[in-house]
Amino acid sequence: MPKIISFENVSKIYPNRSIALDSVSFDIEKGEFISLAGKSGAGKSTILKLLIAEEKPTKGRVVFSGIELNKISTREMPILRRRIGMVFQDYKLLTGKTAHENVAYAMEVAGMPDSDIKRDVAQVLELVGLSDRRNNFPTALSGGEKQRVAIARALVQRPEVMVADEPTGNLDPINTWEIIKLLMKINELGTTVILATHDKEIVDTLERRVIILDKGRVIKDEEKGKYIIT
Ligand SMILES: Nc1ncnc2c1ncn2[C@@H]1O[C@H](COP(=O)(O)OP(=O)(O)O)[C@@H](O)[C@H]1O
Ligand SMILES: [Mg+2]
Numbered sequence: 688m689p690k691i692i693s694f695e696n697v698s699k700i701y702p703n704r705s706i707a708l709d710s711v712s713f714d715i716e717k718g719e720f721i722s723l724a725g726k727s728g729a730g731k732s733t734i735l736k737l738l739i740a741e742e743k744p745t746k747g748r749v750v751f752s753g754i755e756l757n758k759i760s761t762r763e764m765p766i767l768r769r770r771i772g773m774v775f776q777d778y779k780l781l782t783g784k785t786a787h788e789n790v791a792y793a794m795e796v797a798g799m800p801d802s803d804i805k806r807d808v809a810q811v812l813e814l815v816g817l818s819d820r821r822n823n824f825p826t827a828l829s830g831g832e833k834q835r836v837a838i839a840r841a842l843v844q845r846p847e848v849m850v851a852d853e854p855t856g857n858l859d860p861i862n863t864w865e866i867i868k869l870l871m872k873i874n875e876l877g878t879t880v881i882l883a884t885h886d887k888e889i890v891d892t893l894e895r896r897v898i899i900l901d902k903g904r905v906i907k908d909e910e911k912g913k914y915i916i917t
Contacts, residue, residue: 688716691848691879692738697747699733699903707733709903710747715881717847720874722890723883724914725900731883734900735850738881739771740764752847771848772841776856778833780825786812786836787821790843811839815869831862838869848879855886863889890914 692715699708708730715721723731736742737749740756749756751771759767780789787808794804812818815835825833834854841849851870855863867882867889874880884890890897890913897912898905907915 688718690714691717691752693748693750694734694737695748695750697737697744697749699730699737699742700745707903708737708744711900711903711905712747713898713905713908715879717879718874718877720871720880720893720895721882722893722895722897722912722914723881723900724885724887724890724897726885728902729885729900730903731885731900732852733903735773735852735881735883738848738850739773740767769844770846771850772844772846773850773852774834774837774841774854776853778825778830778837780833780836780840782825785822785824786817786828786832786839789825789836790840793840793844807843808839811842814842814872815839829862830858831865834858834862834866835869838866838873842873842878846878848881849873850881850883852883853885854882855884855889867893887914 694711694713697708697711700706723734725731733742737744737756738751740759743757781792784792790808790811791804794807812821815838817832817835817839820828820832828836855866858866870880870882894911896910897914899907899914
């Protein structure tokens, strides 16, 4: 499979001088499901922020699908954000909108025809198993359901890569596993998935590629890896 993402000797030093990443290199191929593991502060979120160009590297290059993200202009940002869908630990749903409206919102802003919006939103809500919850506001949804709405909202843009930053951080074990299974299903349907987590059990159960970070360095990058902290 061709590579879709590469980090080439990437270092990130924040303005307060904290070294978040120290010469990090790896490639991700199209269609992979990869976990970024490591303790809090290891640099996982920084990698994801570089990938959606929310931050720029201090040194090195981040390349997505042939685009060097160091050089991306503000004008190109919305296109990048559609190609890389992202979900977070705290869901970031619009509280005044229903599940359906949360998913529809980006398509409405983009001026898509109502009939397309209706069709696509129904399709992704079905995929995440929330068709019967479509008219609920976030306050009436469980944590697991909120995360599924957030995933549907990212999916409706048909992203090439789905990035999840500690998506199960606020969930109980049953909902955690539901979300992980959903991410695996999305991966099986052809989307590259990058999961950042400090949860050893998830990484070990997945038996997929894992990159382990420690203090901003890659200390392990293995197929079917286990999250072993030495
Ligand atoms: N915006 C920021 N400004 C300054 N330091 C930051 C910022 N974001 C993260 N850091 C620091 O960079 C390091 C890596 O953080 P982060 O990428 O959030 O790690 P993780 O997601 O693995 O917990 C930590 O030491 C953190 O304090
Ligand atoms: Mg983080």
